[in-house]
Amino acid sequence: MLNILLTLGVIVLFYAVALILANIVERIRTLRGEELNYSRNNQTHGKLFMIYGLFFLLMCAFSLKYMEFAILPTPASNWGVEIDKLFWVTCWITGIVFVITHVSLFYFVWKYRGREDRSATFFAHSGKLELIWTSIPALTMAVLVVMGLKTWFNVFPNKKTLPANQLTIEATAKQFNWMLRYPGPDGVFGKRVISKEFISADNELGIDWTDPASHDDFFASELYMVKGRPVHFNLGALDVLHSFYLPHFRMKMDCVPGVPTGIGFTPTLTNEETRELLKTNKHWAAIDPETNEPRYMKFNYELACAELCGKSHYGMMMPAHVVSQSKFDEWMKTQKPFYEVNKDKIQAWLAARNLTASAPEVSNHTSFNFEEVMKMGIDKDAVYETDAIEFSSGSSELNAKSKATLDQLALLLEKNTDSKIALAAHTDSDGDDAKNLELSQKRADACSAYLLTKGIKSDRIAAKGFGETQPIADNASKEGKQKNRRTEFDFN
Ligand SMILES: [Cu+2]
Numbered sequence: 001m002l003n004i005l006l007t008l009g010v011i012v013l014f015y016a017v018a019l020i021l022a023n024i025v026e027r028i029r030t031l032r033g034e035e036l037n038y039s040r041n042n043q044t045h046g047k048l049f050m051i052y053g054l055f056f057l058l059m060c061a062f063s064l065k066y067m068e069f070a071i072l073p074t075p076a077s078n079w080g081v082e083i084d085k086l087f088w089v090t091c092w093i094t095g096i097v098f099v100i101t102h103v104s105l106f107y108f109v110w111k112y113r114g115r116e117d118r119s120a121t122f123f124a125h126s127g128k129l130e131l132i133w134t135s136i137p138a139l140t141m142a143v144l145v146v147m148g149l150k151t152w153f154n155v156f157p158n159k160k161t162l163p164a165n166q167l168t169i170e171a172t173a174k175q176f177n178w179m180l181r182y183p184g185p186d187g188v189f190g191k192r193v194i195s196k197e198f199i200s201a202d203n204e205l206g207i208d209w210t211d212p213a214s215h216d217d218f219f220a221s222e223l224y225m226v227k228g229r230p231v232h233f234n235l236g237a238l239d240v241l242h243s244f245y246l247p248h249f250r251m252k253m254d255c256v257p258g259v260p261t262g263i264g265f266t267p268t269l270t271n272e273e274t275r276e277l278l279k280t281n282k283h284w285a286a287i288d289p290e291t292n293e294p295r296y297m298k299f300n301y302e303l304a305c306a307e308l309c310g311k312s313h314y315g316m317m318m319p320a321h322v323v324s325q326s327k328f329d330e331w332m333k334t335q336k337p338f339y340e341v342n343k344d345k346i347q348a349w350l351a352a353r354n355l356t357a358s359a360p361e362v363s364n365h366t367s368f369n370f371e372e373v374m375k376m377g378i379d380k381d382a383v384y385e386t387d388a389i390e391f392s393s394g395s396s397e398l399n400a401k402s403k404a405t406l407d408q409l410a411l412l413l414e415k416n417t418d419s420k421i422a423l424a425a426h427t428d429s430d431g432d433d434a435k436n437l438e439l440s441q442k443r444a445d446a447c448s449a450y451l452l453t454k455g456i457k458s459d460r461i462a463a464k465g466f467g468e469t470q471p472i473a474d475n476a477s478k479e480g481k482q483k484n485r486r487t488e489f490d491f492n
Contacts, residue, residue, distance in 0.1 A: 038114060038116065042115065043110075043113060045113070046109055046110030050106050050107065050109070050110050053102065053103070053107075056102070057099065057102060069281050069282045069283045069284075070283070072247055072248060073248070073274055073277050073281070074274070074277055075250050076268055076269040077251060077265040079151070079154065079155045079249075079250065079251065079265045080248075080249050080251070080265070080268075082151045086144075086151055089144070090144060093144070155265075163230040164390050164482060164485055165229055165230070166229070166230040167225065167226060167230070167232070168232050168233075168234065168478075168479065169182055169234070170233070171234070172204075172236045172238060172255070173236070173244065173255040173305060173316070174204070174237065175310050176309070176310060176316050177315070177316060177318075178303060178305075178316060178318050179204065179205065180223055180318075181205070181218070181219055181220075182218055182332075183216075183217055184217050184218055186216055187482070187483060188479050188483070189479070190208060190209075190212075190213045190215070191208040192205055192206045192208060193207075193208045202342070202349075204238060207338075209346050209349070210350070210355050215337060215340075216337045217337060217338060218335040218337045218338055221318075222319045222321060223303050223321065224320075224321050224323060224331050225320070225322050225323075226267065226322070226323065226324070226325050226328045227269070227270050227324060227325075228267070229267070230264060230265070231265065231267065232263070232264035233263050233264065234260065234262050235255045235260070235261045235263065236261075237255035237256055237257045240307075241254060241255070241257075241307050242254075242255040242307050242309050243255060243305055243307035244263065244303070244305075244306075245304045245305060246320065248274065248301045248320075249265055249301070251265055254307065255307075269322065271323070274301070275296045278295075278296040279294070300321060301319070301321065302317055302318070302320060303317070304317050365472070366379070366383070366384060366385070367385050368385060370405075370408040374415075378412065378416050378491045380419075380491055380492055383488050383489075384488065384489050385486050385487075385488050386487055386488075386489075387482075387485075387486060388401055388402065388404075388405040389402040389405050389406065389487040390402055394439065396443045396446045398446055402447075406447060406451060406454070409489065410451055413456050414455075414456075419491045420459075420462070420491065420492055421451075421456075421462070421490075422462040422463075422464070422490055422492065423444050423447050423448060423462065423464070423488075423489045424444065424463075424464050424466055424487070424488045424489065425464075426465075426467070426471075427440050427467055427485055428468060428471070428475055428480075428482075429468045429471070429481070433467060433468060434467075437466070437467030437468075439465070440467045441464070442465065443465060444463035444464055444487075447463060468484070471484045472486075
């Protein structure tokens with residue numbers, strides 16, 4: 001700080017001395033009776049101006065290079081890549097215009113300086129000139145706007161169908177933190193009731209504890225997402241405007257009290273991968289005196305609030321992590337459902353209102369976990385569900401992930417030679433009933449055909465499509481639909 005003040009002081013003094021010297025020279029000339037030579041003066045000033053212009057442009061280039069480390073690293077989301085492309089196209093266009101206009105500005109000051117032997121041309125109007133300086137910026141703007149709109153429609157698609165394996169997280173902002181609610185293992189959020197009855201200091205979101213889906217919902221103190229798995233945030237705010245901001249993913253959306261908003265993307269880089277990228281960044285590669293390690297070792301993504309929402313606005317920072325599905329599952333296991341932690345309080349609250357928390361339905365449906373089944377053996381009473389056998393909309397073609405799951409089933413059948421498998425494919429209620437039935441049959445058949453290629457005898461496989469006839473959740477909600485699109489199998 002002192003250094004900067006000293007440097008500034010020296011510059012000011014230097015300027016003052018130059019001014020005084022110039023004044024003295026001028027006075028001496030007047031005393032000597034020399035006439036002021038405006039032409040020569042203007043020429044000197046014009047040249048000085050050009051030198052200054054060059055210095056200015058060089059300083060711009062230098063500061064750009066000097067501050068390069070502060071530019072955000074490679075975007076960690078699919079849309080981030082597109083948004084960065086737009087950003088850089090805009091920077092290049094404006095940068096080129098900046099250089100052209102500034103070079104011309106400083107050059108013209110010298111070229112058109114006042115000279116005694118020439119006078120300025122005057123014209124009031126030129127249609128051609130106006131056409132040029134209107135159409136070029138208009139065209140450039142049109143190109144930028146069209147490119148921007150294209151990206152916008154990608155980021156906010158008007159699509160009803162969601163990716164089958166999408167992770168949905170609810171983020172509610174308040175002064176001054178984020179409440180991140182995960183739907184728990186069932187993938188369904190407990191309902192919320194916005195009424196005085198339900199909302200209290202203990203239940204700020206007004207979660208309806210009579211809804212069994214709420215019993216496994218948990219609040220996370222740090223944001224966890226899965227690499228390569230689409231994530232969607234349902235956004236809200238309790239008090240004032242906030243803004244959900246994930247700079248490393250180039251994602252930002254307002255949180256408005258009373259108006260639900262949302263944003264979604266697919267994380268593409270784990271924290272570990274971004275740390276790797278930051279190794280070459282001079283700020284992040286520098287040793288942190290507190291830990292004696294390079295700073296990048298401690299790097300995490302950030303969730304921040306981008307709306308100046310009050311005096312502790314800056315405190316709305318939360319670490320964010322992108323991890324593999326297996327690490328995410330491990331983390332999920334460490335999270336305690338809010339209902340479990342506060343069971344006594346909630347039970348008392350329910351009892352005071354003569355309400356009961358309806359018990360989760362007893363079901364023999366269980367989600368398929370290959371390692372577990374390998375270890376524990378096949379449960380012949382259970383119906384296994386999996387979303388790892390997935391098909392793109394309207395298709396019955398197996399992708400690599402689905403084949404990998406079927407490979408696991410083939411292994412289990414090889415191991416349990418006395419078992420048979422019954423495969424059942426289900427769809428949600430979107431589209432024509434008969435077509436859904438036909439499609440689900442084709443999908444079940446595709447699974448069975450694949451198992452045949454793995455050497456499983458056809459008399460051990462049964463495959464049936466049920467279309468939309470056997471929903472296990474409400475088709476009115478996206479989450480419900482996602483649960484209904486499933487493949488089930490049981491061993492007998
Ligand atoms: Cu805020």
